[in-house]
């Protein structure tokens with residue numbers, strides 16, 4: 001079987017040694033690191049693009065600008081490779097306003113109400129970049145940082161970012177490392193870790209937009225979704241949780257059995273109206289801290305399947321409700337309403353203001369450590 005890659009000439013460079021890719025299907029992966037220039041930020045900082053091709057010929061590309069997953073090329077049921085994440089061909093696309101395509105989000109994934117929280121009796125005021133609320137770490141979150149390369153080899157990339165005390169209003173110097181690994185089982189494994197020198201709050205996630213039919217190929221309403229959760233955290237109009245953990249009781253939020261995303265997204269339901277579709281945190285079943293399968297998505301046309309495994313207690317299921325056709329992405333594809341969905345594994349939104357939610361406080365001497373895996377396969 002041959003995989004038709006549209007990558008053109010790929011420079012395989014390992015410490016100056018040029019590697020050779022055998023024709024047709026690879027049985028073993030080359031140990032060379034595929035690294036190339038991705039452009040420069042407005043401040044002149046260079047960004048790089050790392051491409052990882054596994055033993056099946058499936059491929060992941062990641063840049064250290066925002067730690068963004070730029071492409072994920074995986075086979076459909078006929079073996080044809082397709083790119084299943086939204087994004088841009090060059091750094092310029094990522095430097096222009098976009099809704100966190102592929103990014104590492106931090107210090108705090110999702111919203112903190114009114115951009116404020118209290119910790120040890122002190123009030124911390126954060127950037128308010130989403131109406132009156134704080135979203136995804138603020139004006140210059142981790143998605144816009146140029147991360148240092150800690151290590152890179154043929155299957156993994158370790159990125160590091162030091163977020164300074166006071167950045168976007170958060171206390172403490174937060175030293176964050178994210179390791180991406182592209183395995184020979186078509187899994188993107190993401191390991192997050194962080195330490196601090198003052199008590200702080202932290203909630204890191206990845207904001208990839210998936211479309212298993214192929215990026216830019218249409219909306220995601222036909223994707224079949226299963227989520228292993230019995231409850232979610234309902235929100236107000238500003239998408240801030242009230243603090244309740246609500247059971248589904250036959251509502252459009254019940255994904256314990258597979259449902260097409262589009263099946264109930266238009267139902268008369270206050271929560272769907274507030275989210276303009278699904279934009280909610282699901283309280284995942286199973287023990288947080290244990291890597292377990294929490295979601296499965298299948299795309300009937302291509303047969304592609306994505307499973308999500310995580311150690312996290314929650315997952316924001318977002319159906320691209322704010323995509324509106326104004327962004328043109330990879331290969332000139334226009335990203336229209338609901339052309340991608342996100343499964344952002346994380347702690348619950350606004351946790352610093354909800355003592356009944358699992359704690360997001362990190363203290364000196366502790367290590368924040370979470371793992372999430374996006375695993376791709378196919379079904380008949």
Ligand code: BGC
Pocket residue numbers: 099100110239279280316318322344
């Ligand atoms: C949020 C959405 C937001 C999107 C892009 C998601 O995580 O829940 O409300 O529009 O990110 O910023």
